[in-house]
Amino acid sequence: MDHPTSYYKDLLAGFIRDELTAEQAEALLSFIRQYPDVYKEMLDDPAIQELSVRQAQASGLTLSAQADTRIKGQILAHAGQETGAGKVSLLRRWIWAAAAAVLLIGATTVLTMLRNRTHNPATTARAASDITAPQVSKARVTLAGGQVVALDSLSSGLLAQQGSTRLMKLAGGRIAYQAAKGETFHEMQYNTLTNPRGSKVVDIQLSDGSHIWLNAGSSITYPVAFVGDERKVELKGEGYFEVTKDAARQFIVAANGVNTVVLGTHFNVHAYEQQTNVTLLEGRVKVARQGQVDNGIAIRLGQQAQASGTGKLQVAGNIDLAAVMAWKNGVFNFDGMEVRQAMAELERWYDIDVTYEEGVQNVKVFGEIDRNLALGDVLEILGNAGFHYRLEAGRKLVLMK
Structure with a gap:
């Protein structure tokens, strides 16, 4: 060690404050590589933790606990592949990981993300x-007859009447289908809710009481009122479902050639492009290729069924549910x-x-x-x-x- 530990501690503090020269950053990187145990002790220092928290409060960035290990792993994997100015960038990524460790030890989820302003003219x-981020919902509903209802242009109240089923806009912007009690429906009519790019998340309550949140760049087609022994909708994009239990009628979400079959549960379907991921948050669901129900797979809480193109369905466990639901x-x-x-x-x-x-x-x-x-x-x-x-x-x- 070329200098006392206090010298490198001062460098670390200077880096968190974004005050180091390139040469000082190089020295700190070399110290981290050579003395990782001493470096870890520095991270436990209350002064460093307090400094990291103060800097983090202005960054607007948080980090889940599972990210910390992966950050360090990636940085270490590339430690020998960058030279010159690249080492400074590498050090920055290492420090972000270090700051995450500091804050995780302190039981907070905020990550110090030091900003390199030279990257951004x-x-x-x-x-x-x-x-700016979306300020309003630009969602629209296409009715069975082809009429389009733009949700942001209408106040709360009745949006449309389709037979005896009313389409309502409730307080807070949610839309809901309200069917007449005790009525039996014989004809299937379909509506489509489209939430375009650049629009806030929109949520809808179907006629059976099921609740769906729709991400930007997504759409869902569904019956105005469900008829027969199943409840089936078609999703493009991403939606989170809280399905009302009905033992007599299974609920099916079709997306990218993949069917998710449930009786009543909570789950997320991510189906942009050709990749489809079904993540279970409550209960149990079965996921299968369309037309291959017998070859479907059941997933449990914290698992994710993954399908790419026409390939085989796979199941991943220990899914970070907070990460999956971040958009909502x-x-x-x-x-x-x-x-x-x-x-x-x-x-x-x-x-x-x-x-x-x-x-x-x-x-x-x-x-x-x-x-x-x-x-x-x-x-x-x-x-x-x-x-x-x-x-x-x-x-x-x-x-x-």
Whole structure:
């Protein structure tokens, strides 16, 4: 060790405050690599913890407990692959992990994300900050006869009457189907709820009482009133379902050629592009390819059924349910997510189009970010993962090497 421990502790504090030169950052990185045990002791120092918390409170970023180990693993895996200025970027990612460890030890979930402003030219940051998070729901309902009802243009009350079933807009923006009590329906009529890109999450209550939340860039087609011995809806995008129990009629969600079959339970279906993930939060469901019910798989609480294209269904366990439900709870969860996947989420939420210049690596990003932040604030945080960006006319975001 070239200097006393106190010297490196001062460097760590300076780095958390974003005050180090490149040379000092290099020295701190070398110390971390050579003396990880001493470094860990530093993280337990109350002064370092307090400093990290103060810096974190202004960052707007949180990190789930499961992210910490994965951050460190990725950084260590790439420790020998960066040189020069890249080492400083590497150190920053290591410090983010260190700050996470500090805060997790202190029983808080806030992560210090030090911002490297040189990645984001001021003009680009200002332009991106002008793209705000969705303020209203732009959702619309297409009725059985083809009429389109725009939800944001109407106040609470009756939106449409379809036979004896009323479509209502309730306080808080939820829409609900209210069927006449005791009436038996014989004809199936379908409506479609579409929640476009750049729209707040919308929630709907079906005629059987089932409650569905729909993410931006999603749509769901469903009967005005359920007829027969099953309740079937078709989802495109992402939805969270709280299904009303009915032992006589199973509830089926069809998405990307995959059927999720339940009697009454809570689960999330993520079905953007060709990837479909069904995550169970309560009860039990069966997931099968359409037309292959006998070959379906049952999943339990905390498990996720995964299907890509026409491949075989797989089951993953120990799923971070908070991460799965982050979209419904008002945050982005980028816990080890590849940047292209993260950008797909930003495309849907902010209604932008993302392109990539040649040579942009699909790095991973971590942590949770408030979905109410402007695009520029989110990009400034994510930019610390090692990519640059520029915003062009027409809400076009270009990621640069």
